[in-house]
Amino acid sequence: MGAKRDYYEVLGINRSADKDTIKKAYRKMAKKYHPDSNAGNADAEEKFKEVTEAYNVLSDPEKKKLYDQFGHAAFEEGGGAGYGAGDFNQSGFNSSGFGGFGGFGKGQSGAYRSPDGSYQEYHFEGGDMDDILKNLFGGGFGGSTFGHGSSAHGFGGHGFGGSGFGSQFGSGAGFSGSGFDGSGYSSGFGSGSYQQKGQDLNAEISISFDEAALGCDKLINLSDADGKGKQTLKVHIPAGIDNGKSIRLRGKGNPGYGGAPAGDLLLKVHVGERAGFERKGADIYTTVNIPFLTAALGGEARVQTLSGQVMCRIPEGTQSGSKIRLRGKGIQVMGKAGVYGDLYVTIQVQVPRNLSEESKRKLHEFDASTRMTGARNSRTA
Numbered sequence: 001m002g003a004k005r006d007y008y009e010v011l012g013i014n015r016s017a018d019k020d021t022i023k024k025a026y027r028k029m030a031k032k033y034h035p036d037s038n039a040g041n042a043d044a045e046e047k048f049k050e051v052t053e054a055y056n057v058l059s060d061p062e063k064k065k066l067y068d069q070f071g072h073a074a075f076e077e078g079g080g081a082g083y084g085a086g087d088f089n090q091s092g093f094n095s096s097g098f099g100g101f102g103g104f105g106k107g108q109s110g111a112y113r114s115p116d117g118s119y120q121e122y123h124f125e126g127g128d129m130d131d132i133l134k135n136l137f138g139g140g141f142g143g144s145t146f147g148h149g150s151s152a153h154g155f156g157g158h159g160f161g162g163s164g165f166g167s168q169f170g171s172g173a174g175f176s177g178s179g180f181d182g183s184g185y186s187s188g189f190g191s192g193s194y195q196q197k198g199q200d201l202n203a204e205i206s207i208s209f210d211e212a213a214l215g216c217d218k219l220i221n222l223s224d225a226d227g228k229g230k231q232t233l234k235v236h237i238p239a240g241i242d243n244g245k246s247i248r249l250r251g252k253g254n255p256g257y258g259g260a261p262a263g264d265l266l267l268k269v270h271v272g273e274r275a276g277f278e279r280k281g282a283d284i285y286t287t288v289n290i291p292f293l294t295a296a297l298g299g300e301a302r303v304q305t306l307s308g309q310v311m312c313r314i315p316e317g318t319q320s321g322s323k324i325r326l327r328g329k330g331i332q333v334m335g336k337a338g339v340y341g342d343l344y345v346t347i348q349v350q351v352p353r354n355l356s357e358e359s360k361r362k363l364h365e366f367d368a369s370t371r372m373t374g375a376r377n378s379r380t381a
Contacts, residue, residue: 004072007054015068019059026055036202056196198254198263205247205267207237209274213284213306213331215239220267222252235267240282240334243271276304282331282341287348290314295349303345305329312345320349 008015011025029051031037038044057063057075066074205220216237223230235247246266253263271279278285290301298316302309305326312324323344330341355363 005050006071007058007067010050010054011058017058022055022058026051026059030055035199052196195258195260196256197260198256200263201253201265203265203267204270205235206270206272208272209277209279210306211237212241212243212269212271213239213279215241215332222265237269238334240332240336241269241271242279242281242334243269245269245334279331282333282339283344284330284341285344285346287346288312289348289350290318291350292352294318295320295347301347303343305343306331314347318347318349320347322347 008017011017011022011029013021013025017025030048033044033048033051035041035045035048038048057067063075203220205218207216207218211218218235218237220233220235221230222233233249233252235249237247241247246268249265249267251262252265255262276286284306286304288301288303290299293299294301294314295318296316298318299314300311301314303312303326306329310326310329312326314324323346326343326345328340329343333339333341352359
């Protein structure tokens with residue numbers, strides 16, 4: 001396996017990038033190389049793992065600080081060697097990393113190679129290991145002294161007291177404590193301590209128009225890739241969910257690594273259609289046919305809504321194609337209980353057919369009457 005690339009280079013960002021910039025860069029790269037979009041592409045899969053590894057380090061303030069100081073060496077196997085074999089010179093550190101501290105005395109000096117390849121020199125006037133470590137790590141170590149006379153691989157002896165390192169650094173435990181204070185930091189240092197959240201999975205679910213509008217509970221069946229490990233889950237469909245939205249089921253994705261949590265399952269929702277209704281966000285649109293006389297003289301019309309039929313008032317002289325708005329008769333806004341869109345009713349006027357001769361005569365009389373009324377009104381104006 002070739003040498004690891006610099007994490008900042010992997011994500012295409014500079015070292016001054018803030019948290020949001022790091023996140024945006026990761027999302028862009030992860031989307032580009034995600035296995036779901038590159039089926040069978042081994043190179044894309046490796047790059048996806050690479051950008052995920054880089055993000056897991058740079059998005060964590062403690063890991064980023066350590067990486068900026070020690071580079072990839074900070075996260076290698078084996079603790080003591082984890083700070084980079086041969087990166088500390090023989091005058092203060094042996095070639096295994098932090099081994100050989102038992103012979104550390106006054107006036108010792110050392111050189112540390114930083115991630116950019118340059119060397120930083122350290123000179124320690126005293127033999128007190130607390131002072132030495134404070135010079136190296138910024139004073140995060142307290143308690144008793146370093147293990148006496150030990151030259152084992154990694155830190156030997158009794159460790160750094162009650163709140164510093166564990167009993168042996170480098171033999172598998174790694175750092176314990178966020179900021180080395182014993183509170184549980186365990187990513188990166190020591191054999192077997194690397195953690196990574198499991199990969200998210202994607203699936204689809206189809207629901208009806210009414211199920212999306214009103215909300216419901218659905219049962220889905222999940223199984224492993226080989227068809228084993230089947231399980232049934234109840235999924236709550238929130239009222240007002242729209243087509244194309246996703247529901248996140250936490251912890252139902254691929255298992256994590258090193259004790260990290262599992263990924264999530266993202267269910268993309270497909271909403272079916274319903275005859276006579278059209279949805280636009282939280283508003284819905286429908287059409288109602290009314291008799292010619294109702295349109296001319298006014299009256300009421302029965303309108304179907306999601307919650308049942310209602311009587312809608314039709315104003316006198318309503319024209320075909322005009323709309324009537326029924327407030328609050330639309331779909332609930334997702335996540336906002338009691339907030340609903342509106343129902344817009346388009347009026348279609350029914351023109352009578354198969355008229356009798358008598359009916360036709362009456363309509364002609366009606367037409368002549370309206371023409372005369374219109375003419376008088378015109379002269380008066």
